[in-house]
Amino acid sequence: MRPAAVPGSSPRMEPIEPGFDEQARELLAAHPVVDGHNDLPWALRERVRYDLDRLDLAANHCGGGLHTDIPRLRAGGVGAQFWSVFVRAGMAGDDAVSATLEQIDGVGQMLDRYPADLAPALTADDMEAARAQGRIASLMGAEGGHSINSSLATLRALYALGVRYLTLTHNSNVPWADSATDEPGVGGLSAFGREVVREMNRLGMLVDLSHVAASTMRHALDTSTAPVVFSHSSARAVCDHVRNIPDDVLERLPGNGGVAMATFVPKFILPAAIEWTLAADENLRSHGHHPLDMSAEAMKLHAAFEEAHPRPVATVATVADHLDHMREAAGVDHIGIGGDFDGTAFTPAGLDDVSGYPNLIAELLRRGWSTADLAKLTWQNAVRVLRDAESVAREERARRGPSNATIAVLDGRAGLRA
Numbered sequence: 001m002r003p004a005a006v007p008g009s010s011p012r013m014e015p016i017e018p019g020f021d022e023q024a025r026e027l028l029a030a031h032p033v034v035d036g037h038n039d040l041p042w043a044l045r046e047r048v049r050y051d052l053d054r055l056d057l058a059a060n061h062c063g064g065g066l067h068t069d070i071p072r073l074r075a076g077g078v079g080a081q082f083w084s085v086f087v088r089a090g091m092a093g094d095d096a097v098s099a100t101l102e103q104i105d106g107v108g109q110m111l112d113r114y115p116a117d118l119a120p121a122l123t124a125d126d127m128e129a130a131r132a133q134g135r136i137a138s139l140m141g142a143e144g145g146h147s148i149n150s151s152l153a154t155l156r157a158l159y160a161l162g163v164r165y166l167t168l169t170h171n172s173n174v175p176w177a178d179s180a181t182d183e184p185g186v187g188g189l190s191a192f193g194r195e196v197v198r199e200m201n202r203l204g205m206l207v208d209l210s211h212v213a214a215s216t217m218r219h220a221l222d223t224s225t226a227p228v229v230f231s232h233s234s235a236r237a238v239c240d241h242v243r244n245i246p247d248d249v250l251e252r253l254p255g256n257g258g259v260a261m262a263t264f265v266p267k268f269i270l271p272a273a274i275e276w277t278l279a280a281d282e283n284l285r286s287h288g289h290h291p292l293d294m295s296a297e298a299m300k301l302h303a304a305f306e307e308a309h310p311r312p313v314a315t316v317a318t319v320a321d322h323l324d325h326m327r328e329a330a331g332v333d334h335i336g337i338g339g340d341f342d343g344t345a346f347t348p349a350g351l352d353d354v355s356g357y358p359n360l361i362a363e364l365l366r367r368g369w370s371t372a373d374l375a376k377l378t379w380q381n382a383v384r385v386l387r388d389a390e391s392v393a394r395e396e397r398a399r400r401g402p403s404n405a406t407i408a409v410l411d412g413r414a415g416l417r418a
Contacts, residue, residue: 024361025077031375032079032131033357034382036231036261036338037141037210039084040068041106043294043342050106052113065296067341067353070117073136075355079379080127080137082231083107084343085163086144088292089172093149100147104161107140122162124387131379141208141231144170145177150192150407152199164386165206165229168193168216176407178213180242188215191410194223199403201226204393206386209233210243210263210338217249226392227257227385232338234262234269234322235329243268250329259385260330261338262322264314266346269322272312277346280305294345302345314348316356320363323377332373336382 041050043066048054055061060071073081085103087096111118119130121137130137140163148154148166155166168189169179176193178185186193197220200207207224209217210233220228236244245260253260263269267277281291283305289298326335341347341354350359361374369377407413 020362020365021358023365024358027361027365027371027374028077028079028358028378031379032077033337033378034080034082034127034137035078035341035354035357036082036229036336036382037084037143037263037343038068038081038339038341038354039086039343040066040341041083041103041110042086043068044106044110045103046295050102050109052109057110057114058117062353062355065294065299067347070114070136072353072355074117076353076357077361077378078136078354078357079131080121080139080382082139082141082165082338083110084143084231085140085147086142086170086343087147088290089144089146089170092146096144096146097149097154100142100158101161104140104158104163107138107162111138120162122164123390124383127383127386139164141165141167141206143167143208144211145174145196146170146172148196150175152196152403152405155196155199155205156203156402159203159205163205165208165231166196166200167208167210167231168196168212168220170211175413176411178216180211180213182213184213184215186411188213188219189223190407192405192407194219195403195405195410197223198225200224201389201392202396202400202402204390206389209245209249213242214246214249217245221249221252221256221258224256225396226389227259228253229258229336229385230260230338232261232263232265232340232343234319235325237329238322238325239269239271239274241268241274245326247329250326250334253330253334257334257385257388259334259336259381260326261336261382262319262326264319264339264341264348264351265344266312266314266318266348269318269348270312270314273314273346276309276312279309280311280345292343294342299345311346316348316350316359316363318348319351319360320367323364324367327373332376333381333384335377337377 087099119135127137173182173185176190266273
């Protein structure tokens with residue numbers, strides 16, 4: 001039986017038929033989930049400043065406000081996790097860089113603390129080796145180009161420290177790339193933005209197009225010689241939210257080789273949740289809280305707001321609807337999963353935390369997805385996209401060295417930094 005939902009999480013879904021549930025767990029034992037995006041590092045920063053004596057991830061924290069811990073990762077069949085080393089877009093310049101370094105260090109502390117369960121991973125081979133050892137491969141992704149402060153040298157430094165994707169923007173534009181949730185700035189990618197993409201290709205760092213404007217997605221696909229990823233985005237045709245992926249972009253993924261990883265955030269997957277979330281966010285602002293605040297006080301405010309204004313609830317079936325469409329538009333070789341756990345106040349019923357992935361796989365089995373297709377969704381596509389990016393990087397490095405281009409020269413805006 002699933003434990004009761006934490007405040008602000010979704011109510012439990014109806015149980016999946018036992019036969020599908022058993023099949024789902026067997027499938028995940030052989031082909032575990034590679035999840036593209038989890039914000040646990042930021043949650044640890046905000047709650048305990050990375051002090052794992054105060055918040056031991058070896059214990060089950062269900063009911064304690066976290067979506068993620070090691071017992072629930074194990075129960076969910078997670079075999080690899082991209083940990084987001086996110087910092088808020090309100091941080092800028094060297095402050096954003098320093099905070100990103102602290103996030104990377106926080107992930108390092110986590111891996112040092114739990115070596116029997118979490119394996120550092122930099123490559124596709126590392127991911128496969130961790131799976132063979134029965135450990136959870138742990139990779140890092142930086143969420144937002146503000147983390148590099150318009151510096152290609154800083155980009156290279158993040159790669160050297162283990163970051164394997166960069167989301168080009170978060171919720172605000174950077175000087176060289178437009179965000180989905182900001183007013184158009186440079187019309188997609190600037191000349192320097194394209195150079196960032198090219199340098200990421202040379203390094204072997206995945207270009208992550210979640211959060212970016214559709215114009216930025218298209219420019220990145222025009223520029224990148226390596227497969228791109230969407231670490232946590234769903235289908236705009238199913239839920240018309242700017243954070244989702246238009247069909248014309250999904251249809252370009254086979255030509256690029258990239259992977260779109262469906263997210264679970266209700267306001268991105270359930271049309272009825274969009275307006276409700278805007279009102280809930282405004283409620284937080286009116287009480288002096290950031291809309292992304294997931295502190296106990298903020299969650300109490302959410303709970304009171306939800307009691308007065310019942311929340312439209314997404315379900316496992318809602319996520320499956322997006323995956324059905326994404327498979328049709330992009331092909332089964334170009335889809336994956338990126339839940340965004342611990343980066344959202346609300347989750348779908350049945351996907352309350354990281355232990356819920358078997359419920360999603362069971363729903364897809366019920367819809368007739370084959371074992372071969374599900375193995376691609378959960379494990380194979382994500383491993384392949386990183387391996388392909390590594391191959392492109394070897395070719396690019398054989399042709400050219402590091403780029404020392406600057407935003408001042410390429411975009412003609414001296415002194416402007418991300």
